Amino acid sequence: MTAKESKNKTQLIDRFGRKVSYLRMSATDRCDLRCVYCMSEDMTFVPREQLLTLEEMIRIGTTAVDLGVNKIRITGGEPLTRTGIISVFQALGKLEGLDDLTITTNGTQLERFAQPLKDAGVTRINISLDTLQKDRFKELTRNGKIEKTLSGIDAAIKANFKAIKLNTVILKNRNDDEILDLIQYVEERGIDISFIEEMPLGVITEHDRAESYYSSEQIKADIRQQHSLIRSSDKTGGPSRYYQLNQGSSRVGFISPHSHNFCDSCNRVRLTAEGRLLLCLGQEHSVDLRRVVRANPLDDTPLRHALIQSMDIKPKGHEFILDEQPLIFRHMSSTGG
Numbered sequence: 001m002t003a004k005e006s007k008n009k010t011q012l013i014d015r016f017g018r019k020v021s022y023l024r025m026s027a028t029d030r031c032d033l034r035c036v037y038c039m040s041e042d043m044t045f046v047p048r049e050q051l052l053t054l055e056e057m058i059r060i061g062t063t064a065v066d067l068g069v070n071k072i073r074i075t076g077g078e079p080l081t082r083t084g085i086i087s088v089f090q091a092l093g094k095l096e097g098l099d100d101l102t103i104t105t106n107g108t109q110l111e112r113f114a115q116p117l118k119d120a121g122v123t124r125i126n127i128s129l130d131t132l133q134k135d136r137f138k139e140l141t142r143n144g145k146i147e148k149t150l151s152g153i154d155a156a157i158k159a160n161f162k163a164i165k166l167n168t169v170i171l172k173n174r175n176d177d178e179i180l181d182l183i184q185y186v187e188e189r190g191i192d193i194s195f196i197e198e199m200p201l202g203v204i205t206e207h208d209r210a211e212s213y214y215s216s217e218q219i220k221a222d223i224r225q226q227h228s229l230i231r232s233s234d235k236t237g238g239p240s241r242y243y244q245l246n247q248g249s250s251r252v253g254f255i256s257p258h259s260h261n262f263c264d265s266c267n268r269v270r271l272t273a274e275g276r277l278l279l280c281l282g283q284e285h286s287v288d289l290r291r292v293v294r295a296n297p298l299d300d301t302p303l304r305h306a307l308i309q310s311m312d313i314k315p316k317g318h319e320f321i322l323d324e325q326p327l328i329f330r331h332m333s334s335t336g337g
Contacts, residue, residue: 010068012307014279014314018266022071023064025057026273027079027088033106034142035130037169037198041142052275054084056293058091060271063303065092071100073126077273080109086116093121100124100236104167108144110152114159124163124236125156126194131175132185140174157189163236165192165253170219171212179222187250194240194253195219216254223252239266263317269310277307279314287313 012020029046031039052060061072072092079085080103093101100123107127117125129149131137137146156164166186170176179195186193197216220243223229229243232251236242240253263280270278275290287310289303296302 012064012067012069012269012311014311016314016316018314019068020267020269020311020314021069022073022268023061023069023271024073024075024268025061025271026075026077027057027082027085028077029273030081031076031078031106032081032108033078033144035106035128036140036142037171046274050274052271052273052290052293054082054088056275056290057088057271059293059300060275060289060303061088061092062095063300064307065095065098067304067307070098071102072098073102073104075104078106078108079103080105080113086113086120089117089120089122102126104128105152106141106144107149107152107156111148111155114152114155118159118161122161124165125161126165126167127153127156128167129153129182130168130170131178132181133178136175136178153189153191157191163192165194165251167194167196169196169198170214171198172214174212176214176218176222179219180226183223183227183245183252187245187248190249192242192251192253194255196255216256219254239268266317269314277310279310280317283315285313285315 010019010021014020028051034041034043064072074085074088076082089101089103092098101121102124103117103122104126105128107129110125110127114125127149130140132146134146137144137149153164153166166182168175168182170179182193195216198213220229227246229245229252230247232242232244234242234251239255241256242251242253244250245252266280268281270281271289272278275288275293277287277289279285279287287306289306292303292306
């Protein structure tokens with residue numbers, strides 16, 4: 001079956017009838033920032049020899065597209081810190097049937113990589129940015145320089161991707177006073193933004209997640225003090241619910257795992273940097289694809305079977321609980337953006 005044929009005959013269908021058409025692949029769990037909601041200050045990273053090779057990433061991505069996946073996002077950690085990662089984009093960007101090749105990045109490497117990513121076939125780019133204030137950026141990221149990320153955003157705009165979107169996690173009493181400033185920033189540049197409720201993944205020490213929780217409804221109310229939000233039918237394959245901002249070109253999305261659970265329509269699976277296929281962000285159901293590809297270096301048939309059979313263990317949904325210790329001890333950086 002060709003990728004074009006499989007596009008119309010998805011083979012990755014779970015036991016709840018949901019078609020999986022979106023694969024998020026982590027290139028690395030390492031990052032050049034240490035965002036307080038994403039990592040603990042003292043992280044233990046996967047030994048480099050345990051990571052999937054770039055060739056293995058390409059094999060898994062190619063097989064997934066042959067089974068009907070039409071969107072792949074490369075994530076991390078910070079994917080652009082992985083040596084040679086552009087070769088993965090170049091290989092995947094040539095696949096027939098892959099409609100959307102995207103990346104989530106913190107923007108620090110985009111001055112160097114924005115144009116090579118565009119040339120490789122990347123269609124859309126998401127850039128994490130939680131504040132426009134220099135000192136606060138350093139505090140939230142523990143060691144970051146906002147100038148690098150802002151310059152990266154400018155480089156992405158210059159490269160003229162199909163769409164550029166900021167991803168912003170709002171925390172009460174940390175950056176909730178910047179919502180309107182961030183709205184102004186994207187509107188002036190004609191780009192989009194998604195506000196994300198914090199995901200309770202991994203144990204952190206900087207704040208209490210229940211106390212710092214700031215819901216999507218609160219953010220919408222803040223925005224509507226000065227702007228109009230018009231519900232949009234636009235979809236990008238992910239969980240964001242979009243609104244048009246002031247009838248302009250910018251869109252505002254909301255990813256709301258707590259206040260508006262999106263599990264019923266989940267079309268996603270995640271591949272960790274060491275090759276574990278996670279069937280749900282908020283559960284531990286997984287399949288070891290690294291073992292499969294290394295046991296069968298010249299035959300992708302077992303990999304196809306493993307991907308298809310993994311649908312049998314995809315759970316109905318996550319079990320995020322804000323005011324309890326997380327059931328999932330892996331951090332977001334280990335999960336893959």
